[in-house]
Structures are given as structure tokens and as C-alpha cells.
Amino acid sequence: MITFGNGLVLREGARTFQFERELTCYDVQFRYLDNNEVKTFSKLRLLKRIHAGEVVPVHQNGHPIAAPNTVPVEERVYTYPTSLDVKQEGQLHFRNVLVKKAIAMGVTPGSLKRCEAFLDSLRKDGGEFLKKLFPIGLEPHAKKLPCADTLRKWMKRHRTSGGNPYAQLDLRPLVRRCKRLSALVDEHLERCIAKYYLQKHGHSVAETFRRYVQEAAQEERQTGRKIELASLSTVQRRVNDIDLYIRDVMRYGSAYARNKWRYSMKGDTSTRILERVEIDHTWLDMWVLDPVTGVPIGRPWITVAIDRYSGYILGFYISFYGPSVASAANCIRNAIFPKSDLELLVPDLPQSWTAMGVAELYVFDNGLEFHAKDFMRIMFDLRADMLFNPVRRPWLKPSIERTMMEVNRILPFHGKVYTPMKNMQPQSPKDSAAILFDDLCAGLTLWATDAFPKSIHNKNLVRPLDLWEEGRLTSPIPMFPLSFEQFDLTAGLATHRTVDGDGVFFKYLRFNSVELQDHLRSQGRRLRLEIRVNPDDLARIFVNLEAEKRWLSVDLQRPSGGYGDGLSLIQHEIIRAEAGKKLTRMNAEEELAKAHERLRCQWGEAVSRGVRVRKHGALVRLQGLSSANLHGNKRSRSAAHNEVPVASPICESHLEKVMPFKAFSLAEDYL
Known part of the structure; x- marks a missing residue:
């Protein structure tokens, strides 16, 4: 508690100022201690700055001013809890009411006899005073009165704290006890926790404690000296003292920890449309x-x-x-x-x-x-x-x-x-x-x-x-780009294809143009160029002419006009897949194999007939050549070869049905 009166000293940053005078009921003046400058403040604004922590009260009339959630007791400052349980509330109410009653009866903390007399008077009425004074929910805490020394201690706390009721709290839960383990044992314990527990997918607390005991036993065997061990509960407390965010970062990764312990602040600061x-x-x-x-x-x-x-x-x-x-x-x-x-x-x-x-x-x-x-x-x-x-x-x-x-x-x-x-x-x-x-x-x-x-x-x-x-x-008027050519090129699927006289093939579709062939002739060879295909429209593609450093639009060449207009790549692939399934249902592959087999059989039979005819022709050419006719036949061989064969009666009857063909001689040598 503070008062805007004499002796109040405040600090703002590195400067300290002291209360000087009160001008009105709303305004006060303070004097800076470094240069004696006098400045006027509004009480309301100054209180708001004190509550916000911008201005800190130092002391008033030589007495230090504790923070709002602290209690100065016996030259030490304790931070009291923000919430109290039922037992603490009853204890706090009992002690403060008893101290205030003693002060009202004229009891001072310096007189032990007066304190004893006050407590004796309360015991003689049979607790009627306490039953009337305390609520029903606080009766269990008011049944037992303290001794005279305890009452004196409570009254001193009341005086030194400036009447702060929280000074009567039990100080045992507020005291921070120091570690009772030696530095060597504490170092060994922290090392084991970091080695086994604070690791990616590390061990549990129980397994960490078991490894800690094993390492301590191994060190005892190596050094020959007794090592003090911490208990499992101590290891559990040490693990609980680790910040939860740091624990999750070490055991599960930073991404998991950020996702688990994320929080939101003011967020985006957009002030108009199309800003973000x-x-x-x-x-x-x-x-x-x-x-x-x-x-x-x-x-x-x-x-x-x-x-x-x-x-x-x-x-x-x-x-x-x-x-x-x-x-x-x-x-x-x-x-x-x-x-x-x-x-x-x-x-x-x-x-x-x-x-x-x-x-x-x-x-x-x-x-x-x-x-x-x-x-x-x-x-x-x-x-x-x-x-x-x-x-x-x-x-x-x-x-x-x-x-x-x-x-x-x-x-x-x-x-x-x-x-x-x-x-x-x-x-x-x-x-x-x-x-x-x-x-x-x-x-x-x-x-x-x-x-x-x-x-x-x-x-x-x-x-x-x-x-x-x-x-x-x-907001300002929306803006538009002058050209979307780069969008058309960038939105296409990029790949490389060989360009020849047939143009460019992509997914069994052929793209060609006169300008592309002119460029191919100017280069004098086949080219492998980059192409861009719009997956939503296969009516044309873009070909990168590296020599001219530009992109060329090439149309689809399809016998059925209008096939690629508005046709997407996924639709083209589905059409081909469905056509393949239709052929599969029709057993097209098997029918084709059977057709090829019939064709091979046909050619095989034709070859067999041709071989037989060639053999028969050789016999015809060798007809009449024997040792018996070498001397008896007076005609020359050339004359015998020039004789025209005579057709049989059966052949003459079918001559009208025979198709004319080119004449040949059996003397010709066919290979």
C-alpha cells in the first residue's frame, strides 16, 4: 500500500523522484533527485503507470514497499500463492481476527503477561467468543488457541508488514529449500538424465533411474569409493523441474514441441483487401x-x-x-x-x-x-x-x-x-x-x-x-498484368522430345507445323528440344527454339479434326486406357496372334509347294539324259531341246480355262 504523501519515493527507469506537494485532489508534484526538477503528475495516470510496472515504488518514510504478491517477514520477502485452499483460508482468517482482537484489547507484542491474560480470557468463556466470531466452515481452525509466544510472533508480523493479512500465512510452503545432494552426486544425476532421458525417444524415468544406479555401481567398482545415490522420487522431481517445452524438444523434436506448445498473439495485421x-x-x-x-x-x-x-x-x-x-x-x-x-x-x-x-x-x-x-x-x-x-x-x-x-x-x-x-x-x-x-x-x-x-x-x-x-x-483499383504469355508457358508440363520430319510426338499425339520444319531445315539435323504442354488443352504445345531463343506454338496434327480442342491430358490418357480395355475384352491381342499364325502357316505351305515345284522342274529338265541315248540318238541336243512338247488330250480339253501367262523355257536356270 502507498499514499501520495511525504516520504514516497518512486523510480522510473534510471531516474528517482520524491513526493513534493499535492496541488489538487487529482494532481500531485514530485521532485527528481538528480536535478531537483519538479514535475506535475495526475494521480490517475500515475497509478495506472504503477500498476503497469512502468513506475516502481521504492520506499515510503524509509520503509521498503514490497511487491503486490510478496510479504516481508523478518527481513525476508516471500511470494505468497495466488490461490488458497480451504485450510489456508481458515488459518489466515483465524490468525488475523485473533491478532486484531488482541490489539483491540490493548495487548502489545512486547508484554508476554498481557498475551497470556488475553488467551486465558478466551479459554474461560468456553469458546463462545470464537464460535460467534468465525463462520461455520472455519470452526475446525478455531478450536485450538495458540500459546503466548506464538501470539506475540503473529502480532509482530502484523506490525512489520504494515497490516498485510497474508503475513500470517504458514511460511513452510513458501520457503525454497536448497538441494541436499552433494555437487558430485548432483552432477552425476544431471548427466544421466541428459544421457538417457533427454534424448530422441529416450527412456522412461524408471529406466533412467535404473541406468543411473548401474553407472553408479560401475563407478564404485572402478574407483573403490562409496557413491551416494539419489532416490527415484528425487529423479522424478528433477525431471519435473525441466521446462516442458525443452523436455518435448529433446525427446520428440522441435516440430512436435512447437505444435504442442504453440500459442497465438495478435496474428496478421492486414488492413485492406489484396494486401496479403x-x-x-x-x-x-x-x-x-x-x-x-x-x-x-x-x-x-x-x-x-x-x-x-x-x-x-x-x-x-x-x-x-x-x-x-x-x-x-x-x-x-x-x-x-x-x-x-x-x-x-x-x-x-x-x-x-x-x-x-x-x-x-x-x-x-x-x-x-x-x-x-x-x-x-x-x-x-x-x-x-x-x-x-x-x-x-x-x-x-x-x-x-x-x-x-x-x-x-x-x-x-x-x-x-x-x-x-x-x-x-x-x-x-x-x-x-x-x-x-x-x-x-x-x-x-x-x-x-x-x-x-x-x-x-x-x-x-x-x-x-x-x-x-x-x-x-x-481500396485502390485492382491492377492487371499486360500479358499472360509467361503464365501459359509456366503452367505447361516441361519435357524434352526429338524433332524430326514428323514433328514432335507426345503421348502418341503428333504436333507439327511449317515453321517448325523450316527451323529444322535451317539447323540441318534432328533436334532434341524442350516442349511445354498445357495439361488442360492438348490442341497445341510450345517448343523452345534454342537457336532463336523463343517459344513456338505448334498445333496438333490429327486426322479426326477437333480431337484435341479442349481435351485434357487426363482425358486423353483415359480414352486410350478405355480403348485398350475394349480391345482386351474383344481378345484383340489373341486375335492378332492367331492372324499372324495363320499368315505364317500360309507362307509355310506356299514355300513347301514352291520347293516341290522346283524339284519337279529339275526332273523335267533332265528328262532324256541317259547313257543309252548317247550313241543311238542322232539328233543334236539343241534340236531335242527346241522341240515343242505335245499336249495330252486332257490338257487340250482344259485349255480354254487356262489364263494366259508369259512364256518361259525349261532350259532357264532358276536358283
């Missing part, structure tokens, strides 16, 4: 169907951009390729573009999507796609700042993390992917899928424009839609 935009990916817990074939095509990924100040969703992008530079770039592009064309694609939107413009700061996590050079170049083109959230601290960007959770909550149950649980057989999301991909995009657009902006925040009772519309009226 948070972007993140998540995997949707639902299978969807292809809108053309109706085939389940898997779980899509969604990338969302949200304004931190208002909580309004600026844009999103859905794909099947996972977190990538392409998905992040397309999400930012959708957030920047006006949404008028989107409203035409999704009719009957009850609320216009007014989000547009480049933000001042984009906040990401530490994914590799956000650290890519191509993505950095996009940020440079947008003239926007980037901020990477610390690793494993998602609570520093709570808006986008909350949105990622909400987007999975609003999905329907058809095709839902559930978290695996013990002793549970969940339904197959592939079998229960019933939502088309187009319907998923339309539903999420309706959620982002109508349902989510109208959600009410439980703490500040505002809606994202209201904050966004109010911010549009007070």
Missing part, C-alpha cells in the same frame, strides 16, 4: 467421373487462393496432377482475371464473383513448386512480393488451412474417401462415385461464391462477403 493472399493445395476426398465416358478418373487436387483480410476466396484451380508450378500459376491466373466468363459457364449463380486483381503479397508454404525458377519469374512479372511460411507451422496462415478443411467438408458422400479405421471396411469410393468432373467444378464455384462468403465468423461476427465489398470501396 494465402495459397495452398489439398487433395479432395472424393472420386469423380469423366463427363464424356462416365469412367471414374480419380481424386482431383484443388489449389485455392484466399484474401487474408476479408477471408474471401479469390480463385481456385482443380487438376489431377498434384501440387506443381502449373497448378499454382493457374490458380493465381484465375484469381487475377475477372470472373464474367465463369459466370456464363456456371449459370444461375446467386452471387457475383467480384474477386480480381494482383495482390501485394502472396504467402506460400515451402513446397518445391513455389521455389521453382519459373514460378519466381511469374512473381517478378506480377511485381508482387513472396513470403514463405516457416516449416511445419501451419497455424501462421490459418485462413487457408481452415479453407482447406472446409472444402472437404462440403463434398457429397457419393465417392467419398474415408480415413482408414480399425475393424472397419469402408465402401470403395471408385464404386460409389456419382459426381461428374464438370458438376464438381460447378458445385465448388457455387460454394466459393455463395456459401463460403456468407459464413459468419464466430468471434468477430462478420462475413467475408461484407468485408470484401467494403474493402472494394475503400
